[in-house]
Amino acid sequence: MQPRDYGLWAEQLVNSAAGDVDAIGTVAGLREFLASLDQPPGRVSAADVTATNRLREELGAVFHAGDGEARVAMVRAAVATLDVRFEVTEHDGTPHLHLARAGAGAATFLRTAAYFGLAALLAEGFADRLGVCAAPGCERVFIDTSRNGMRRFCGPTHAARVNVREHRRRRQAGAT
Numbered sequence: 001m002q003p004r005d006y007g008l009w010a011e012q013l014v015n016s017a018a019g020d021v022d023a024i025g026t027v028a029g030l031r032e033f034l035a036s037l038d039q040p041p042g043r044v045s046a047a048d049v050t051a052t053n054r055l056r057e058e059l060g061a062v063f064h065a066g067d068g069e070a071r072v073a074m075v076r077a078a079v080a081t082l083d084v085r086f087e088v089t090e091h092d093g094t095p096h097l098h099l100a101r102a103g104a105g106a107a108t109f110l111r112t113a114a115y116f117g118l119a120a121l122l123a124e125g126f127a128d129r130l131g132v133c134a135a136p137g138c139e140r141v142f143i144d145t146s147r148n149g150m151r152r153f154c155g156p157t158h159a160a161r162v163n164v165r166e167h168r169r170r171r172q173a174g175a176t
């Protein structure tokens with residue numbers, strides 16, 4: 001993991017609410033979510049589920065923020081409340097950084113990791129690269145780490161669908 005990779009956890013957390021089923025609405029769901037991040041679930045309680053839901057709304061607001069400046073202010077305020085522990089590991093042969101969970105519950109750990117990652121992204125100049133999908137009705141969010149920074153959609157499916165629609169509209173406009 002690079003520090004900013006933890007920012008993707010924030011993205012995944014917010015998007016876990018976007019499907020038909022709330023992926024982290026139960027203790028089992030939250031355990032599964034942690035496993036999907038390659039984290040041992042450890043201790044997960046009903047209180048963690050409630051707190052993670054709150055965290056998800058908090059993080060959603062960061063993605064919906066009007067501009068990069070507002071976003072930096074939000075992340076700065078949240079970061080001031082964190083108790084961050086990290087370690088240098090070499091489990092894959094190269095030294096890199098991992099956040100240490102120590103005794104933290106699931107929600108606290110996710111909050112620390114998400115804001116740590118967002119802070120790293122902001123520090124690397126990505127404050128204006130967090131966004132909400134432009135497809136009608138889609139609430140999914142994304143972090144645009146592309147070179148040109150022109151990303152507008154949550155993924156290729158929505159990009160393709162909207163592009164087809166826009167193309168059709170242009171063609172119709174041309175025909176009349």
Ligand SMILES: [Zn+2]
Pocket residue numbers: 001089091092096098
């Ligand atoms: Zn690692």
Ligand SMILES: [Zn+2]
Pocket residue numbers: 133134135138139140153154155158
């Ligand atoms: Zn979308």
